Amino acid sequence: MTKKKLIILIIVLALLVVLFTPVPTGTYGNTKEYTALTYKIIKWDELVSNGRYRDTDFYFFPKNYTSIYKLWDIKMEEDDIKMPVMDKPVLYLYPEEETTVDVKLDLDGELTCTYPEYTNGWKVTAMPDGTLIDGSGKEYNYLYWEGVSNIQYDMSRGFCVKGEDTAQFLEDALERLGLNRREANEFIVYWLPLMEQNNYNIISFQSDAYTDAAKLEISPMPDTIIRVFMTWYGSESYVNIDAQDLSAQVREGFTVVEWGGSELK
Numbered sequence: 001m002t003k004k005k006l007i008i009l010i011i012v013l014a015l016l017v018v019l020f021t022p023v024p025t026g027t028y029g030n031t032k033e034y035t036a037l038t039y040k041i042i043k044w045d046e047l048v049s050n051g052r053y054r055d056t057d058f059y060f061f062p063k064n065y066t067s068i069y070k071l072w073d074i075k076m077e078e079d080d081i082k083m084p085v086m087d088k089p090v091l092y093l094y095p096e097e098e099t100t101v102d103v104k105l106d107l108d109g110e111l112t113c114t115y116p117e118y119t120n121g122w123k124v125t126a127m128p129d130g131t132l133i134d135g136s137g138k139e140y141n142y143l144y145w146e147g148v149s150n151i152q153y154d155m156s157r158g159f160c161v162k163g164e165d166t167a168q169f170l171e172d173a174l175e176r177l178g179l180n181r182r183e184a185n186e187f188i189v190y191w192l193p194l195m196e197q198n199n200y201n202i203i204s205f206q207s208d209a210y211t212d213a214a215k216l217e218i219s220p221m222p223d224t225i226i227r228v229f230m231t232w233y234g235s236e237s238y239v240n241i242d243a244q245d246l247s248a249q250v251r252e253g254f255t256v257v258e259w260g261g262s263e264l265k
Contacts, residue, residue: 026068029152033068040064042071046152048081072150082148085112086214088190089229089260091143092183093126096254099220101126106215109149116140151206151213153231153264157244158204160235166195169203177205178226178248179259187259191230194263198234205230205244216256223253230261 022034022041030045040059045052093101104121111118116134122143124132132140161169167188174184195201210229226248
């Protein structure tokens, strides 16, 4: 083989490698993307309503240039994939004096239920004891919403708790996270019946993954915001998981507290 032919062969082989060899180009939670010039591979690993969805798809031109977020939207529609429900986030408002408060929720998803009705936001008169009064004079203990969202929850850290120990665990954890006795009681009586009969519960309290997907805009601006969102699933056996550090801000001035959760079935 002449030197010229060898060079041509090397160039051809190099082009084939570039065209057909995928390289890692992105990690989205547990989902991974690999891209070549002519196609893309996505190894899906997503939390959905009935557990984890795992699959591998190949996308050829022109779909290989479609964003992974758009491809996931298409896949959800085609395969009828349902996302985890964000159950009963509730908002307590504690101003230092009687205050008219406007609350807006920017959810990366869809609201499925609100009370009082959410119409481009909530506007209430809030009392220092947490009582809320709407424009018609009706009283509420909190603002309630529920929705669905394609959130990439982080379950890499958390706790594995025996079902029978769940009540005590939640009491301790919620105190460390800044909930008062009334708020913690309402949290526990909502979630405990779903959890205490399991052999184990794998529990993780979300931070940025949740707050980035469910942004709050509150006027006047609170001095303290405490948002507690628990993701969990039942397990037949013990799961080894790195423990989370739990802490909260000290309540000062106008304080807003929110709690909610999602069962990852």
